[in-house]
Amino acid sequence: MERKWWKEAIVYQIYPRSFKDSNGDGIGDLNGIRQKLSYLKLLGIDVIWLSPVYQSPNDDNGYDISDYKKVMDEFGTMNDFDDLLKEAHENGIRIIMDLVVNHTSDEHPWFLESRSSRENPYRDYYIWREGKGENEPPNNWGSCFGGSAWEKDEKTGMYYLHLFSPKQPDLNWENEAVRNEVFEMMDWWCRKGIDGFRMDVISMISKTPSLPDGEVKEGLYGDFSPYAVHGPKVHTYLKEMNKKVLSNYDLMTVGETAGVTVEEARKYAGSGEQELNMVFHFEHVEGDGELRKWTDKKPDLLRLKRVLSRWQEELGDDAWNSLYWDNHDQPRAVSRFGDDSSRYREVSAKMLATCLHMMRGTPYIYQGEELGMTNYPFTELSQFRDIESLNAYKELIGKGLVSHETMMRYLRCKSRDHARTPMQWDDSPEAGFTNAVPWISVNPNYIEINAEKELADENSVFHYYRKLIKLRKNYEIIVYGNYELIMKEDTRVFAYVRSLGDERLLVVCNFSDEETAVSLPEEFFREDATCLIHNYNDSLQQRQSRLLPYEAAAYYLHKK
Structure with missing residues (x-):
């Protein structure tokens, strides 16, 4: 087994909007992260995975990018980013950026040009098709965020593909000019000194050119995954990316690859494939619900063990695992896999950490996980901010597939907003996250669960994570066994x-x-x-x- 720094690293994911507000506008920012670097150094992490901080209209909280080389105003300036990167490096902490290149914002200059006319040079930067008939999309694909995956542009009379929000049009990776633009942008960030990329839905960048109808499931839309996930040229494109950019730097790369199998993962991250270092699979966090992810069932431990063990055993020495319980798209781990009651929250949070961090692979900690933060007790739809949650409610209620009460139960269990409530720093108003009104509510349990309290308690979840991290650094068997x-x-x-x-x-x-x-x-x-x-x-x-x-x-x- 070849030794690599990214195999031995502990990664900490920061969702900037919810981490720390430094300027009193209710939104976390880059300078807020800088203020907490000493906290992260004390925890012992090696790498920060920074969720998107690029210029964005925020339709999907920054995963809809309108300028890859500018920082969103709410987060600060490029000078603030440079200062954060420099100070992180001085503290021995690397930073990997979120790379979102399956789609852009519909406000990106490329798309504004692309939709202006059928003859525009940027037209082929995106995936445009004629409808099947009068007001009928090119195929029956459904979007990940609900509704059709196609949006009709009235000016040119054609449809563009968006596997997510209509404000997130998919790039056309068949176009070499698109790939070259992306590679140049990545190289620009590498020259700036970042340490790698987490690649958002990277398994979706290649589509079957004929774009056939998908199998209709749950009485809604056609399933695009056979034709747009692990598509025909995805490995060709990633090998090209590796050759032109990644191989020129000492980087950590991890691909978000929904629907990936162990066999497919070896193609993305096998030691001889020259693509990525590792991938995120989703088998262990996929729901057992009849309505895609929506359910309030507790995970089945036998299934969980089988899934995680298969990935441990079958990747073998040829590829590397990424280890995680939660992230910005998942509910809080202790509420989902453990017990968030006052009696067992701490001990079950420590149990989950033990189970994960002792496995082979690179562990990822999501902000607040090291405190045992829990799901938010949502009671009203108006409390949610997540586009996926709101669209799912509208669609599933509208089609009569669930009742309001049932859907609220599902949202209280699985909404992405659980991960996005502000970091709980202390027991002051708004948990020390901000001195203004936060963009999303702070969990009311911050009085009991906060970083200040846990730092002062040597038996806390925080100090347990510190011990786990030290063990990984001292015992080679934990990393490579x-x-x-x-x-x-x-x-x-x-x-x-x-x-x-x-x-x-x-x-x-x-x-x-x-x-x-x-x-x-x-x-x-x-x-x-x-x-x-x-x-x-x-x-x-x-x-x-x-x-x-x-x-x-x-x-x-x-x-x-």
Whole structure:
């Protein structure tokens, strides 16, 4: 296994709008991030993944970009970014940028030119098609954000493709000029000194040219995924990107690749493929609902173990895992996979951290996860800001597929807004995030859950994350060791063994709120086995036949 810095790094995702407001407008910004670099250094992270800070009309909170080389006014200036990058590097922290190049904003100059006439030189920068008939789109594809994936432009009488919002028209990667523009922009950021890219929906940049109808599911629209996810030229384009840009720098690259299989992941991130370092898959966070992601069911542990273990085992030595529970598009991990009640929130947050950070791969921490932040107790539709949530409510209610009460339950469980409520810094008004009215409400539990309180408590979730991060840096087996799932059919316990040469590591996690009997390998309970970390104050070593609710521990053994 080839050693690389990005394999050994801990990544911390920042959603700038919700991290820290430095100028009193209710919106987080770049200087707010600078103010908290000492906090991140104390935590021990190596890399910041910065969600988009580019110029944007904010239809999808910055994932609709109107200028790739300017900073959104709300976040500050390019000078502020340069200062942040410099200060982060001085603190030993790298920064990777969010690369959003499947689509732009409809306010990007390229699209303004493209829609101005059929003959415009920029027309072919986007995907335009004639309708099938009078007011009938070119095909039946549905958008990820609800409704048709096509928008008719009245001026030219043609439709443009948008797999997300109508204000996010898809770029035409078949056009070499588009690719060259993107590569030049990426190189511009690399020359500025950034350390890599997280690539938004990068698996969607290649579409089947004929754009055929998709299978109609749930009585709504056709499924575009067979024709626009892992499309016919996606690997050709990424190899070209690697050759022209990525290979010229020492970068970390991770692709967001919805619907990816282990086999497909090896094409994106295999050591000999010359594309990306790793990918994000979504199998473990995909819902079991009948209406796409919308459900309020608790995840099934047997399925979760099978999915994560398959990725651990089958990528092998040829590719690398990205490890995460939540991000800006997912609900809070402790509310979803753990228990956010006052009784078990802290211990279950520590259990989830143990389970993830002891696996093979690069761990990603989403802002507030290290505090055990929870889902927001939404009660009214007016409290939501997320375009996906609002559109889903309108569409599913409008078609009579769910009731208002049911959809509100689903939103309280799965809305992306849970991840986007402001970071909880202290118990002052608005959790110390801002001294103004925040752009989205602060979770009312900030009085109990906040960074200031946790920094002062050596037994807090925050300090537990610090310990996990230190262990990864001190024990090579945690980063590079092989993985083997044990207790495969246990419906409450997630346990696995890591191995590297003469070293062995046992990780055991109770995902239930009940005391649970277990049968663990005896070798780890000899006198020479060391308990590296444990989320209860007493030692599992004295009672290896049972686990307390949400108990987790890791045991290290070096065979002589």
